[in-house]
Amino acid sequence: MRSMKFLTVFALVALIIFSGCERKVTEEVIKKVDAENAAYIGSAACQACHADLYASFEKTGHPYKLNDASDAFTPGYYPFTTLPTSSPELDLSQAFMVIGGFRWKARFIDSSGFIMTGDQVQYNFGNDTWTAYHSGETKAYDCGPCHMTNYKGVGNQDDLPGLIGTWEFNGIQCEECHGPGEIHAGDPYNIGMKIYDVGSNETCGRCHKRGEPEDGIPASGGFVKHHEQWNEMFSSKHQALQCVDCHDPHIGLHPDNPDRASAIKINCEKCHFNEAATFADSPITQHISEGLTCIDCHMPKAAKSAIAVGTYEGDVRSHLFGINTDSTAEMFTPDGAYASGYLTLEYTCLQCHTGALDTKAWASLNAKFAHRPAAVKKENNITQNIK
Helix, strand or coil: CHHHHHHHHHHHHHHHHHHCCCCCCCCCCCEECCHHHCCCCCHHHHHCCCHHHHHHHCCCCHHHCEEEHHHHCCCCCCCCCCCCCCCCCCCHHHCCEEEECCCCEEEEECCCCEECCEEEEEEECCCCEEEEECCCCCEEECCCCCCEECCEEEEEHHHCCCEEEECCEECCCHHHHHCCCHHHHHCCCCEECCCCCCCHHHHHHCCCCCCCHHHCEEEECCEEECCCHHHHHHCCHHHHCCHHHHECCCCCCCCCCCCHHHHECCCHHHCCHHHHHHHHCCCCHHHHHCCCCHHHHHCCCCEECCCCCECCECCECCCCCCEECCCCCCCECCCCCEECCCEEHHHHCCCCCCCCCCCHHHHHHHHCCCCCCCCCEEECCEEECCC
16 A cells, blocks of 8 residues: 555656646636545655745754654754754664654654653753653553644554554645645646635644633643644734734744744734834833844743743743733733733743842833833834824
C-alpha cells in the first residue's frame, strides 16, 4: 500500500515538473477540489510548482510537529536547531519518533509508540536543560490532529499500540490547511485548492487552542499554557481580526530565520496610530531609547511552552493585548487554572523592572505615562489630532 502511494506521488510530481507549471491569470472561476475524491500526495508535490512558498514554509515549525527519529537526528534536518545526541536518562538511540525539536523543546517516542516519560526526558532548547514529563506514568501519543496531516481518530499508526489514531504524513504539511492535492496536481490550471474552508481564525484555531475558546484560557504555574493563541484572541478585542491579517503562515517566526521580519504583515501602528504617536511622545523616554515596541508590553511572554525565563516571563508571546493597570488586578483565577482575559502589570512591566521598589503599585502609578496624550503632530507628512 505504501509503495503504491509512493509511486502515485512520484508520478504526479513528474507530471508537474515535465509539463510545466506556469499559470495564466484569468477571471474564470475554476473548479475546487472535492476532498472526498482526492488523495493526499505530500508537500513534495506542492514544491514542484510553489518552490518559493515551500522553501519558506519549511522554515516554520509546522512540518516538524512530529518526526521520524531517523530524520530528526540527521544534522541539518531542522533548519535552525540540532537535537542532542545524549540524555541523562534516555537512550536516544531507542527513540522511534521525535515530537517537536524545531524551536522550544523535544520529546521522544519509543518503538511501541509511547512517549518516553521520566524526570529528565524533555529537552529544552532555550537553556539546554532536560526536564520531567509525566514521570512514573505510561503516556500514549494521542496528540492528533495537531501534529500530523489528515488525522483519523481510529486505529494505531504503524500498528503501534502507543500511537493513537492514524494519519497520512507526520507534521502539519501543506495539505492539512489546503486540502488533498491529488486532483489539483493533476490539473493545476483548472482545479484550484482551497485556502480556508472557514475563516483563518477557525482554521488556525483548530490547533492553536486548548479546549474550546469560549471556556476560557487554561493556565498552569503562573503562565498561560502553550498553543492557546485562539483562546486568547477570543477573549480580546481583536477577536474580529483574522490570524492572517497579521501573520503570513508561510514565513516562520524563529529568531534565527532571516525572513522573520516578513512574517508579520502589518504593524500595530497601522491601526493604533493614536497610541503609537502618544507612546513616541511619552515622558518615559527610556522606553524609546531602549527600542521597546508595542509587543514588548502588549504581547509579553506570559505563556510557556518549555521554560520560564523569569518569574513573570515565559517563552511564548501572549495574544491578549489588553492591559489591566489596576494594581490589584490578578492575571489568573485564584486556583491558577485559567487566565483572566487580560494582562496585568507584573507580566507587562515587572518582567523588565525587577528592582526592589518595582512593585505593581509603582507600575500602576507610572503606567499612565506610557501613552501620554500628545499635541497635534506631523509625522511622515500625516497630521493627526490626538486628544
